[in-house]
Each structure stands twice: as structure tokens, then as C-alpha cells.
Amino acid sequence: MNHMLSEIRQQPDVVRNILRNELEGVQALADEIKRRKIAFAYVAARGTSDNAAHYFKYLFEIEHGIPVAIAAPSVFTVYDAVPHLGEHAFVLGISQSGEAPDVIAVIQRAKEAGALTACVTNTPTSQLAQVADYCLHIGAGEEIGIAASKTYTGSMACLALLSTALSPERPDRLEFLRRAADAMEASLGLDEAIHMLVERYKDMQGCVVIGRGYNQCTAMETALKITETSCISAQSYGAAEFQHGPIAQVNTGLPVILFAPEGRTFKAMADLATKLRDQHPALICISHDAAFLAGSETAIRVPKAVQEWVSPMVYAVAGQLIAYWLSLSKGLDPDTPRGIEKVTKTV
Amino acid sequence: MNHMLSEIRQQPDVVRNILRNELEGVQALADEIKRRKIAFAYVAARGTSDNAAHYFKYLFEIEHGIPVAIAAPSVFTVYDAVPHLGEHAFVLGISQSGEAPDVIAVIQRAKEAGALTACVTNTPTSQLAQVADYCLHIGAGEEIGIAASKTYTGSMACLALLSTALSPERPDRLEFLRRAADAMEASLGLDEAIHMLVERYKDMQGCVVIGRGYNQCTAMETALKITETSCISAQSYGAAEFQHGPIAQVNTGLPVILFAPEGRTFKAMADLATKLRDQHPALICISHDAAFLAGSETAIRVPKAVQEWVSPMVYAVAGQLIAYWLSLSKGLDPDTPRGIEKVTKTV
Numbered sequence: 001m002n003h004m005l006s007e008i009r010q011q012p013d014v015v016r017n018i019l020r021n022e023l024e025g026v027q028a029l030a031d032e033i034k035r036r037k038i039a040f041a042y043v044a045a046r047g048t049s050d051n052a053a054h055y056f057k058y059l060f061e062i063e064h065g066i067p068v069a070i071a072a073p074s075v076f077t078v079y080d081a082v083p084h085l086g087e088h089a090f091v092l093g094i095s096q097s098g099e100a101p102d103v104i105a106v107i108q109r110a111k112e113a114g115a116l117t118a119c120v121t122n123t124p125t126s127q128l129a130q131v132a133d134y135c136l137h138i139g140a141g142e143e144i145g146i147a148a149s150k151t152y153t154g155s156m157a158c159l160a161l162l163s164t165a166l167s168p169e170r171p172d173r174l175e176f177l178r179r180a181a182d183a184m185e186a187s188l189g190l191d192e193a194i195h196m197l198v199e200r201y202k203d204m205q206g207c208v209v210i211g212r213g214y215n216q217c218t219a220m221e222t223a224l225k226i227t228e229t230s231c232i233s234a235q236s237y238g239a240a241e242f243q244h245g246p247i248a249q250v251n252t253g254l255p256v257i258l259f260a261p262e263g264r265t266f267k268a269m270a271d272l273a274t275k276l277r278d279q280h281p282a283l284i285c286i287s288h289d290a291a292f293l294a295g296s297e298t299a300i301r302v303p304k305a306v307q308e309w310v311s312p313m314v315y316a317v318a319g320q321l322i323a324y325w326l327s328l329s330k331g332l333d334p335d336t337p338r339g340i341e342k343v344t345k346t347v
Numbered sequence: 348m349n350h351m352l353s354e355i356r357q358q359p360d361v362v363r364n365i366l367r368n369e370l371e372g373v374q375a376l377a378d379e380i381k382r383r384k385i386a387f388a389y390v391a392a393r394g395t396s397d398n399a400a401h402y403f404k405y406l407f408e409i410e411h412g413i414p415v416a417i418a419a420p421s422v423f424t425v426y427d428a429v430p431h432l433g434e435h436a437f438v439l440g441i442s443q444s445g446e447a448p449d450v451i452a453v454i455q456r457a458k459e460a461g462a463l464t465a466c467v468t469n470t471p472t473s474q475l476a477q478v479a480d481y482c483l484h485i486g487a488g489e490e491i492g493i494a495a496s497k498t499y500t501g502s503m504a505c506l507a508l509l510s511t512a513l514s515p516e517r518p519d520r521l522e523f524l525r526r527a528a529d530a531m532e533a534s535l536g537l538d539e540a541i542h543m544l545v546e547r548y549k550d551m552q553g554c555v556v557i558g559r560g561y562n563q564c565t566a567m568e569t570a571l572k573i574t575e576t577s578c579i580s581a582q583s584y585g586a587a588e589f590q591h592g593p594i595a596q597v598n599t600g601l602p603v604i605l606f607a608p609e610g611r612t613f614k615a616m617a618d619l620a621t622k623l624r625d626q627h628p629a630l631i632c633i634s635h636d637a638a639f640l641a642g643s644e645t646a647i648r649v650p651k652a653v654q655e656w657v658s659p660m661v662y663a664v665a666g667q668l669i670a671y672w673l674s675l676s677k678g679l680d681p682d683t684p685r686g687i688e689k690v691t692k693t694v
Contacts, residue, residue, distance in 0.1 A: 039435070040387050042414055047591030061422045067389055067430040069416030074560045074587065075408045078611050083414040084386070102587065147592075206553055206580050213421045228592045233553050235582045240421065240449065240693035244394030245494075245575045248684045264425050279686065337595045339626065346587035 003145035004229070004334045008320050012185040014140040014150045015157040015313065019177055022137060022161055029118055029134040030165035036116050038090040042083075044071035044106035045094035047344065048148040051221040052094050052120070052155035055312050058214050059163050063309065066090070073102035077347045082109045089115040096143060096151035097343040098126020105347070107131050120158045122151045136162065145335050146342050147228045149320050152221060153184070153313045160310055180310035186303040187317040194321040197298055201282070202329035206232055207255035208246075208281075209319075210272065212239040212265040218312050219259055222319030229327035229334035239265070239272050252280040257322070259315055260287040263308025286318050350492035351576070351681045355667050359532040361487045361497045362504040362660065366524055369484060369508055376465055376481040377512035383463055385437045389430075391418035391453035392441035394691065395495040398568040399441050399467070399502040402659050405561045406510050410656065413437070420449035423456055424694045432462040440466040443490060443498035444690040445473020452694070454478050467502045483509065492682050493689050494575045496667050499568060500531070500660045507657055527657035533650040534664040541668040544645055548629070549676035553579055554602035555593075555628075556666075557619065559586040559612040565659050566606055569666030576674035576681035586612070586619050599627040604669070606662055607634040610655025633665050 041060055045053040050070070057068040075081050085091055091110035093103040098121040108131050111117045119132035122140050129135040138154035157177070164173040201207075207226065211219030216238045223236035237246055250256065256276060260269035270292050273283060285296035293299035300322075306314055327334040388407055392400040397417070404415040422428050432438055438457035440450040445468040455478050458464045465481035469490065476482045485501035504524070511520040548554075554573065558566030563585045570583035584593055597603065603623060607616035617639050620630060632643035640646035647665055674681040 039431070039433075040414065040416065046588065050588070050591075057419060058422065058426075061419070061430045062426045062428040065429065065431045067387065067416050067432060067436070069387065069414050072404060072408070072560075072563075072585075074585075074612070075405065078560050078615065079405075079409045081409040082412065083408045084412045085414060086386075088386070089414070208580070213419075213425050216419075224592050228595045231595050231598065233555070233580055233582055233596050235580055238419075238421075241393065241397070243687070243693055244397075244691045245571050245684070245687055247686045248575045248578045249580050250686065251578065265421070268425065337592070339594045339597065340590070340592055344591045346590055 002335050004147055004149060004324055007143055007145050007150045008317065008324065009188055011150050011153045011317065012181045014154045015181040015184065017139055018154060018157045018161060019174065021139060022158060023165065026136060026161045027165045030162060032116060033090055033166065036087060038066060038116065039088040040067045040069065041090040041092060042069045042071055042085060043092040043094065044073050044103045046100055046103065046346065048152045048221060048224060049094035049096065049155060051217045051224065052152060052159065054217040054220060055156050056092065056159050059159060059309060063163050064166055071106050073106055076105050076109055077102050082113060085110045085113045085115040087114045091115045091117045093119040093128055093132060094155055095128050096122040096138065096148060098123040098128035099343055099345065101345050101347050104128050104131060120155045122154065146337050146340060147225055147334060153316050156313050176307045176310055180306050180313050183304035183306045183314045184317050187314055189303065190300060190318055191321055194300060195325045197300065198322060198325040198329055201255055201326060204232065204255050207234050207257060209234055209236045209257040210239055210242055211259040212268055214308055215259045215261055215265065215312050215315055218315045218319055221316055222257065222322065225320055225323035226326060228337040228340065229323050230330055230332060231338050239268055250276060250279040250281050254281045255284060256281040257284045258286065260285060260289065260292060261308065261311045261315055262288045262305040263311065286315060349682045351494055351496060351671055354490055354492050354497045355664065355671065356535055358497045358500045358664065359528045361501045362528040362531065364486055365501060365504045365508060366521065368486060369505060370512065373483060373508045374512045377509060379463060380437055380513065383434060385413060385463065386435040387414045387416065388437040388439060389416045389418055389432060390439040390441065391420050391450045393447055393450065393693065395499045395568060395571060396441035396443065396502060398564045398571065399499060399506065401564040401567060402503050403439065403506050406506060406656060410510050411513055418453050420453055423452050424449050429456045429460060432457045432460045434461045436462040438462045438464045440475055440479060441502055442475050443469040443485065443495060445470040445475035446690055446692065448692050448694050451475050451478060467505045469498045469501065493684050493687060494572055494681060500663050503660050523654045523657055527653050527660050530651035530653045530661045531664050534661055536650065537647060537665055538668055541647060542672045544647065545669060545672040546676055548602055548673060551579065551602050554581050554604060556581055556583045556604040557586050557589055558606040559615055561655055562606045562608055562612065562659055562662055565662045565666055568663055569604060569669065572667055572670035573673060575684040575687065576670050577677055577679060578685050586615055597623060597626040597628050601628045602631060603628040604631045605633065607632060607636065607639060608655065608658045608662055609635045609652040610658065633662060
């Protein structure tokens with residue numbers, strides 16, 4: 001077995017370990033967020049971690065009412081500017097290696113400006129961990145596959161746990177997180193079904209991946225995994241954004257992957273599937289809903305429904321497995337994507 | 348002549364009109380931003396307007412130190428949540444029609460929460476204009492082409508003028524804006540050269556468009572225009588983000604459009620061009636720099652260099668002309684893109 005599949009399979013335990021080991025550290029950060037009366041959050045990340053940052057944006061805006069800006073690190077590194085990030089700003093960096101120079105620069109400058117800083121990393125000895133006031137540890141063990149998997153869902157688990165610590169009035173949220181780990185485990189059982197489904201798409205040169213709301217990050221991460229491991233153009237969109245122009249590219253046979261999980265976005269995604277059928281794309285639908293999937297050409301049924309705010313961890317698994325098997329069906333090695341290294345350093 | 352080309356050509360005058368007519372209204376908003384001691388900005392927009400929102404993010408963070416969050420409107424409309432946007436928040440909606448329900452919802456909720464609200468629109472009688480505290484008028488006249496052009500650069504001109512009004516200590520900024528309108532006019536002279544260059548790409552099924560910093564929006568908007576009017580997959584990336592995974596899709600002959608304008612991002616873009624050549628893509632470089640372009644397979648030289656903060660208005664013209672001529676070379680009508688309407692209403 002190669003590293004990517006092995007690491008995909010480790011994910012439920014990575015999440016369970018985070019729930020067991022990180023609650024104390026996360027609680028200290030949650031208390032400080034409350035004490036400081038944080039007015040807005042600002043998050044810096046690149047690549048897969050940037051997709052986890054988009055999860056953080058939905059989570060904190062919806063569950064905690066804290067507006068979240070995704071940083072453009074070049075503002076700090078290329079333009080040498082420092083937006084005003086004072087004591088009421090919570091500035092978060094996400095980097096599995098903890099060595100991303102641009103993410104470190106944002107946290108460093110924000111700390112100097114008096115902001116509350118934290119990081120999510122798989123490398124607690126890293127420079128990022130040393131610079132940030134608080135560090136949430138993914139604790140996933142070394143990730144060898146260049147296409148990140150367990151550090152992605154692990155980052156989301158750290159952030160979901162932080163959200164739980166900010167909501168002591170809802171102690172059942174920890175239980176919902178545990179159930180998400182179980183649902184991830186159940187989703188690993190899709191392995192062979194996805195392997196067979198993907199075979200018919202092995203000649204695809206490009207595809208579109210669409211999600212909405214909490215699972216926009218799932219579409220972004222699935223597209224990134226497919227691009228990295230299959231060396232093709234996979235492009236992600238939010239469902240609303242997609243209808244403001246990019247929908248023009250849909251034509252007969254274009255593979256379109258739709259994530260339609262349980263929760264508030266389900267109806268919008270089902271409506272979009274209906275609208276798209278006019279153009280006859282090859283729809284690949286991933287959902288918990290048997291009735292919806294019964295009308296889909298290619299259906300992947302996620303076996304366990306969970307609360308929507310934790311669903312991106314569960315649906316990520318299906319996306320990773322699609323990328324993994326597509327890469328193998330193309331005769332490629334998903335562990336060694338073309339032109340990229342495990343730690344990409346940009347400024 | 349069809350509407351798209353006609354409207355592309357109107358852009359220098361649209362910008363000049365904004366500089367002449369909108370300074371007073373913009374100054375009132377700038378004064379209120381200062382009086383309120385705005386701590387952060389929050390901007391809602393869709394489609395082309397969302398690309399103008401990304402320009403706003405760089406402009407306000409770099410020039411004014413105001414952190415900017417790009418809204419995920421579904422937080423408000425699908426999840427019925429309202430992030431805390433109080434009196435120190437500046438909330439901006441951008442919509443040429445002023446009828447985007449999700450953008451209106453964000454402004455409405457923010458106003459109720461006590462935030463300072465404003466809009467940029469081409470329709471001063473619209474619902475958006477009525478809801479917002481302040482309205483910046485694009486004043487471009489009716490835009491008939493479904494692929495927006497003059498309302499895009501017009502939106503940026505309104506925002507650049509607002510930036511100028513926030514900087515009374517730098518009165519020369521208004522002159523730099525006027526020069527940008529002249530440079531846009533000069534760029535219209537690229538029309539025939541781009542027409543001829545694009546012919547060799549008429550069979551392209553997809554491409555990648557890359558920018559950085561201020562001109563990340565130029566890459567986003569060029570990719571959107573190409574997708575809309577040529578019905579193919581054009582995908583945009585920031586130059587740093589691109590190297591964190593998506594670079595794996597580059598192979599021999601893949602058209603890659605690179606924007607390398609004057610200013611702080613020039614070196615990074617030139618370095619990326621060098622790195623990409625190892626994979627032998629068909630590089631289409633757009634720059635002011637003759638030496639850099641001399642080494643490019645397909646070179647488009649923007650005739651007048653301007654200050655970097657206004658360059659997205661100038662480089663947008665080159666991107667629009669590429670999209671326009673590519674559409675015609677494919678035998679399509681750029682005025683009637685497949686599957687989209689002039690006013691897309693999403694919630």
C-alpha cells in the first residue's frame with residue numbers, strides 16, 4: 001500500500017486522538033478568545049491548509065458570529081504592509097509543516113501588533129509553533145504522502161474542537177465530533193466502490209467540483225487532490241458562484257462532482273443537479289440521501305449522516321478516495337505528484 | 348460590432364467620468380470611514396463583482412491597513428447567521444445590477460447591526476442602492492453584453508477613488524488614476540495584435556491564468572471572461588497558491604496566461620515563468636517589460652506602465668480582449684454565453 005491510502009485510513013484515529021488529547025490546550029485558547037472580546041479573525045494558510053481555513057470561516061461565522069477574513073499573505077510579504085490587527089483580532093496560521101514562510105510572517109507581524117495569535121500544525125517544534133501564542137497540535141504522526149490527507153481532516157478536527165470549547169452551553173457538540181470520526185471510518189468502506197466507479201473516468205482531462213457553505217472546502221480540497229495526484233485540471237466552485245458565469249463551461253460528458261451532504265445546503269445542491277442535467281454532464285453525486293442519488297448517473301452514498309458542521313471531515317474522505325483511485329487508474333503514483341514537494345515555501 | 352467589444356472600448360471614458368463626477372460622494376464616505384474608526388471591512392459580491400472585491404481587499408489592506416474579509420453570503424442567506432458587524436465595521440456590497448439578493452441580504456443585515464454600509468452599483472435606483480448608507484455610482488450606462496466589462500473596471504475605479512479620498516496627504520493619487528484611464532485607452536490599441544495572437548489558441552479546451560497581489564483579480568476576471576465567452580475551463584490562481592499543488596497540471600502545450608505587470612510582483616511572476624518553462628506549457632505573457640517579453644513564446648506588451656495599485660484596470664483590458672477574440676475564433680457569440688443571464692440571482 002502506498003502512503004496516501006495508508007494515511008487516508010489513519011484519519012478516524014487522528015481525529016479521535018485530537019478529541020482525547022487536545023481539549024485542554026484548545027480550552028485555554030477559547031477562554032482567551034472570550035476574555036479578549038475578539039471582534040474578528042484573520043487566517044493565513046496555503047494549499048490544503050487554505051481549504052481548512054475556509055472551513056474555519058464558515059464555522060466561526062455561523063457558530064460564533066465572529067467575522068473571518070482569509071489572509072492574502074503577499075500583503076505582508078510582497079507589499080510589506082501590515083493591516084491593523086490589534087488586541088481584538090484573533091490571527092490564526094495553519095500549516096502542517098509549520099515552515100511556511102508567508103504564514104509565519106503573518107503570525108509574526110500580527111503578534112507584534114498585539115493580536116491574539118494561534119496556529120494549527122502537525123509539527124509542534126516548528127518555527128510557526130514557536131511564534132504563535134497558542135498551538136493546536138494535529139498530532140497525526142509524520143505525513144509522508146505529498147498530497148496531504150490526514151493533516152487536512154486533522155486541522156479541521158482541531159478547529160471543530162476549538163468551536164466546541166467556545167460553546168460550553170452545548171456539551172453534546174463533543175459527542176457529535178466523536179460521531180464524525182465514526183462516520184469517517186464508515187466512509188472508508190467506500191474504498192472499493194469508488195475504485196470501481198472511477199475506472200470509467202480514467203481518461204478525464206479535467207473536471208469541475210462543486211460544494212456549498214460548510215462543504216465548499218470539500219469541493220476545494222477534492223479538486224486540489226485530483227489536480228495534484230492526477231495532474232489534470234480539476235476546478236472547484238461554490239454552487240452560487242458557479243451560476244455566475246463558470247456554468248458556461250458545462251457540456252455533454254464533462255465530469256461534474258457534486259457534494260450534496262445533509263443539512264441546509266442539500267436542497268440548493270439537489271436543485272443545481274437538476275439544472276445541470278440540461279447540459280448532460282457526467283454527474284458524480286456524493287450524498288447521504290438515497291432518493292437523490294437514485295437519480296444520479298454516478299452515485300456515491302456516504303453511509304452515515306452527521307451534523308452539517310462536522311460533515312466536511314466525513315465528505316473529505318470520499319473526495320480523497322476519488323483522487324486516489326483516479327490517479328492509480330491513470331497509471332500515476334499519487335505519492336509523487338509532478339512539480340511539487342511536501343513543503344512548498346512561498347513568500 | 349457586438350456589445351462586448353463596444354463596451355470594452357467605452358472603459359477609459361467610464362473611468363474618466365467616475366473621476367469627474369463621483370469625488371464628492373466618495374469623499375463623504377471616506378470621511379465617515381475615518382470618523383467611525385473602522386476596524387475592518389467586509390465585502391459581499393458575486394461573479395465579476397467578486398473579482399472587484401478582491402481588488403478592494405488588496406487596496407484597503409496595503410494602502411490603508413484596514414483588514415478586509417470577503418463575505419460568504421450563504422452564511423447569511425442559507426445558514427441565517429449574522430456575524431457581529433457593529434459600528435466599527437465597514438460593509439460593502441458590489442453589484443452592477445444592484446439586484447443580487449444575497450448581496451442585498453448581507454448589506455441589510457449589516458445595517459441592522461449598526462455597521463457602516465455602502466455599495467458600488469451601476470443602477471442607482473436599485474434595491475441595493477436604497478438599502479446601503481452610501482452609494483458609489485459606476486455610471487457606465489447600460490451594460491448589454493452578458494460578460495461584464497465596463498462595470499468591472501468601473502467598480503475598481505470607484506474603489507480606487509475612495510482610496511484616494513482616504514489619502515488627502517497624497518493628492519497626486521488622483522493624477523495616477525487619470526493616467527490609468529489613458530493607459531487603458533492605449534491598451535485598447537492591442538486589439539488587432541491580440542486578435543492575431545489568439546488565433547493559434549482557438550482549439551484550446553482549457554487554460555490556466557495566473558496573477559499575483561493586486562493583479563490576482565486580473566487573473567480571476569480573465570479566467571471568468573474566457574470561461575463565460577468561450578465555454579471552456581479557464582482556471583485562475585495566485586502565483587503562490589499555484590505552487591502549492593495546482594502546478595502539477597502543467598504539461599506540454601497547456602496554455603498558461605501570466606500577468607507580469609510593473610511593481611512589486613514583477614520578479615515573482617518572472618521567476619514563475621522561468622520555473623514553468625521546464626514543463627513546456629504554451630506561455631502567454633502580458634507585461635510592460637520588453638526584456639521579459641522577449642523570452643516569451645506569446646507576448647502581449649501593455650504599452651503604458653502605471654502605478655501598481657491602478658494597474659488592474661489597465662491589465663483587465665488585455666484580458667478582456669483575449670477572451671473576446673478567443674470566443675470569436677471559436678465561432679461563438681461572446682454576447683450570449685451558454686447557460687447564464689445578465690442578472691444572476693442566487694441566495
